[in-house]
Amino acid sequence: xxxxxxxxxxxxxxxxxxxxxxxxxxxxxxxxxxxxxxxxxxxxxxxxxxxxxxxxxxxxxxxxxxxxxxxxxxxxxxxxxxxxxxxxxxxxxxxxxxxxxxxxxxxxxxxxxxxxxxxxxxxxxxxxxxxxxxxxxxxxxxxxxxxxxxxxxxxxxxxxxxxxxxxxxxxxxxxxxx
Amino acid sequence: xxxxxxxxxxxxxxxxxxxxxxxxxxxxxxxxxxxxxxxxxxxxxxxxxxxxxxxxxxxxxxxxxxxxxxxxxxxxxxxxxxxxxxxxxxxxxxxxxxxxxxxxxxxxxxxxxxxxxxxxxxxxxxxxxxxxxxxxxxxxxxxxxxxxxxxxxxxxxxxxxxxxxxxxxxxxxxxxxx
DNA sequence: GTTTTAACGGAGTTGTTACTCCGGTTGTGC
DNA sequence: GCACAACCGGAGTAACAACTCCGTTAAAAC
Numbered sequence: 001x002x003x004x005x006x007x008x009x010x011x012x013x014x015x016x017x018x019x020x021x022x023x024x025x026x027x028x029x030x031x032x033x034x035x036x037x038x039x040x041x042x043x044x045x046x047x048x049x050x051x052x053x054x055x056x057x058x059x060x061x062x063x064x065x066x067x068x069x070x071x072x073x074x075x076x077x078x079x080x081x082x083x084x085x086x087x088x089x090x091x092x093x094x095x096x097x098x099x100x101x102x103x104x105x106x107x108x109x110x111x112x113x114x115x116x117x118x119x120x121x122x123x124x125x126x127x128x129x130x131x132x133x134x135x136x137x138x139x140x141x142x143x144x145x146x147x148x149x150x151x152x153x154x155x156x157x158x159x160x161x162x163x164x165x166x167x168x169x170x171x172x173x174x175x176x177x178x
Numbered sequence: 179x180x181x182x183x184x185x186x187x188x189x190x191x192x193x194x195x196x197x198x199x200x201x202x203x204x205x206x207x208x209x210x211x212x213x214x215x216x217x218x219x220x221x222x223x224x225x226x227x228x229x230x231x232x233x234x235x236x237x238x239x240x241x242x243x244x245x246x247x248x249x250x251x252x253x254x255x256x257x258x259x260x261x262x263x264x265x266x267x268x269x270x271x272x273x274x275x276x277x278x279x280x281x282x283x284x285x286x287x288x289x290x291x292x293x294x295x296x297x298x299x300x301x302x303x304x305x306x307x308x309x310x311x312x313x314x315x316x317x318x319x320x321x322x323x324x325x326x327x328x329x330x331x332x333x334x335x336x337x338x339x340x341x342x343x344x345x346x347x348x349x350x351x352x353x354x355x356x
Numbered sequence: 357g358t359t360t361t362a363a364c365g366g367a368g369t370t371g372t373t374a375c376t377c378c379g380g381t382t383g384t385g386c
Numbered sequence: 387g388c389a390c391a392a393c394c395g396g397a398g399t400a401a402c403a404a405c406t407c408c409g410t411t412a413a414a415a416c
Contacts, residue, residue, distance in 0.1 A: 002362065002414080004362095005364095028403060039364065039365030040366085040404090041364070041405095042364060044404085044405060044406080045364085050404065050405090140329065151321075151325075154322065155332070155336055157311075158333055158336025158337075180382090180383055180384075180393070182382075183383095183394095206372085208373075211395095219375095219394070220393080223393080226375090228375090
């Protein structure tokens with residue numbers, strides 16, 4: 001690969017990361033090209049469609065997410081391991097609008113099975129230890145991550161232990177609307 | 179107003195309500211007109227812009243929200259009053275994609291001050307009674323409403339009483355990332 | 357330094373969406 | 387029942403976004 005091609009590829013990827021994080025998936029390819037300082041023809045040669053460009057950016061984000069999940073599993077305490085991953089994932093969502101808006105796209109990407117496997121394990125371990133409410137599946141908790149991006153401790157308090165454990169709401173329901 | 183004009187206005191409003199609730203704000207005006215069974219010219223005579231149409235739909239939704247807030251205030255128990263409003267609002271968000279996507283637009287609408295006033299009162303009363311965590315402002319709680327649309331009880335458990343009250347997390351932080 | 361060859365970028369195409377306009381139609385006052 | 391005004395709806399416009407193409411430019415091999 002020629003030196004200028006490599007340099008421009010890096011510029012495009014960096015610009016796309018910034019644009020999609022700040023403006024969400026509806027930012028135009030022209031805008032990305034402008035920020036990268038290249039023509040949009042250059043963007044489309046590297047990435048045949050806008051979707052391919054978005055996938056590349058999301059993939060990098062998911063790589064980081066997988067690292068967080070594995071770090072959580074390495075933690076000895078079940079709650080701390082789960083909470084650490086949950087917070088880290090929420091932080092990622094908080095700093096990246098595209099992650100919110102392209103959730104289903106993420107599920108098509110190759111990193112996803114590994115992340116889901118690790119997340120399931122984190123949840124299973126915490127529930128077995130009795131520190132995570134059991135009326136939620138890993139999928140439910142996955143949906144709460146983006147939600148927790150601004151209020152992580154409120155959500156974590158809500159997830160802790162068992163539903164209604166504080167004894168204040170004996171009529172507490174399942175906690176999930178399906 | 180002529181009878182046919184009134185009938186078509188109702189059809190358009192109903193169709194817009196359904197379309198925006200199901201498909202979000204990006205549903206095209208053509209799609210709304212098609213569902214209403216009128217030409218899109220008819221839509222644009224009633225509502226000069228798509229935004230005006232959206233505002234009309236959101237207004238009706240906010241009217242319902244205000245009723246919920248006032249019903250919450252009429253409830254004697256501070257927690258039940260707060261929680262009832264919170265659940266009702268979450269339910270509305272769960273059933274209306276446009277409400278999620280046009281949050282800032284809602285704040286421009288005339289119903290908003292009254293809703294905010296009632297919500298502030300609900301929060302203040304619950305916090306004074308010690309049944310709602312005090313590290314959150316009414317605005318914070320407002321942001322949790324859409325979030326709670328699928329997991330109302332998880333969020334309500336998280337909001338109950340004081341942060342970390344279960345004694346499991348002495349290091350519990352503020353619960354809010356600003 | 358020359359030649360080759362890959363990469364660049366902007367003009368242009370296609371498709372979509374918000375919005376306008378006007379000829380035809382239909383409800384309503386007299 | 388008639389005239390007139392209001393209303394209807396679809397053809398047409400403007401703007402914008404994704405994507406293509408090709409003449410020009412510049413890197414790299416010798």
